[in-house]
Amino acid sequence: MPFQIALNFEDGVTRFIDCRPDETVAEASYKTRINIPLDCRDGACGTCKSLCESGSYDGGNYIDEALTEEEAELGYCLPCQMTPRSDLVLRIASTSAAAKTGAAAHSTTLVDIQRYSPSTVGFTLDVDNREALYFLPGQYVNITVPGTDQTRSYSFSSGPGRRLVSFLVRITEGGAMSGYLAERAQLGDRLEFTGPIGSFYLRDLARPALFLAGGTGLAPLLSMLERLAQSPDGPPVHLLYGVTADQDLVHLDTLEDYAKVIPGFTFDHCVAEPTSSTRNKGYVTSLIDLTTLHGGDCDVYLCGPPAMVEAVRGHIASLGVTPASFHYEKFTPHAVLTGASR
Numbered sequence: 001m002p003f004q005i006a007l008n009f010e011d012g013v014t015r016f017i018d019c020r021p022d023e024t025v026a027e028a029s030y031k032t033r034i035n036i037p038l039d040c041r042d043g044a045c046g047t048c049k050s051l052c053e054s055g056s057y058d059g060g061n062y063i064d065e066a067l068t069e070e071e072a073e074l075g076y077c078l079p080c081q082m083t084p085r086s087d088l089v090l091r092i093a094s095t096s097a098a099a100k101t102g103a104a105a106h107s108t109t110l111v112d113i114q115r116y117s118p119s120t121v122g123f124t125l126d127v128d129n130r131e132a133l134y135f136l137p138g139q140y141v142n143i144t145v146p147g148t149d150q151t152r153s154y155s156f157s158s159g160p161g162r163r164l165v166s167f168l169v170r171i172t173e174g175g176a177m178s179g180y181l182a183e184r185a186q187l188g189d190r191l192e193f194t195g196p197i198g199s200f201y202l203r204d205l206a207r208p209a210l211f212l213a214g215g216t217g218l219a220p221l222l223s224m225l226e227r228l229a230q231s232p233d234g235p236p237v238h239l240l241y242g243v244t245a246d247q248d249l250v251h252l253d254t255l256e257d258y259a260k261v262i263p264g265f266t267f268d269h270c271v272a273e274p275t276s277s278t279r280n281k282g283y284v285t286s287l288i289d290l291t292t293l294h295g296g297d298c299d300v301y302l303c304g305p306p307a308m309v310e311a312v313r314g315h316i317a318s319l320g321v322t323p324a325s326f327h328y329e330k331f332t333p334h335a336v337l338t339g340a341s342r
């Protein structure tokens, strides 16, 4: 039975390959015509060096010049030598174009539109050949807006295990997808997307995690929670969800449901508008302290607009804390930028 290997390239494109336990990741990759960087193929040069972010493997034989003991301890590995012992997620040190691949294209049918509030809409797609679509919880796709040549980036709000895939959209005046969903969308419409893309995905949780969502930045975190609900006995996860106005608060019932099935999961929310009827008025930074950060021994996953990402980074720095890892995704109406720091 082959394992599934996610190859995440520098440009965020992720390709998935099958790899048997008796073949190297490089062999499986080339068999699929994905040319990850290789030179000696013998564990001597270090050209193929990658970072394994999830899963277990046999590192194979190599010399110290190709991969030092310290690097191996940090999770670096040599795909020309390694054989998988589980599914893996690898960060490949090249772009997808350099590896002669790119984001996969998928055709879909619109099967549901959920109008959660005047500001927020969800929609659900039935993907043709669903078995060919793999993604990591937290990743996004570029969807072509029907009737236009424009694409918009949306994170999956559903987990990778579901047959149908869902997304959240903030309705913006004059927005291409907003206009389509408000005026023209009909169930049965055909939509195309490419992906998955992005390095903002859930890693194996080795310590408590703090999830931070701004507005529809909740979507990728919902996908992560769906994954966590499948193996709920991990470290505690606390989610803080901040929005501008009461009408932007959606999926609180979904979060409550997750709090019932994931023992270590808790959440809180806040609304920036002073006239809000919620208990917490203000920004998510007002809910982040040394306790929520476990004194720094936590992994932070943050998805929101650029101003929120910068405000949170500044606030955490002002507390004198450096989280064990900090993964973020900034989104604007037209672009997504992912990043991470340790």
Ligand code: FES
Pocket (backbone or CB within 6 Å): 037, 038, 039, 040, 041, 042, 043, 044, 045, 046, 047, 048, 049, 066, 078, 079, 080, 081
């Ligand atoms: Fe030389 Fe892998 S290609 S060490």
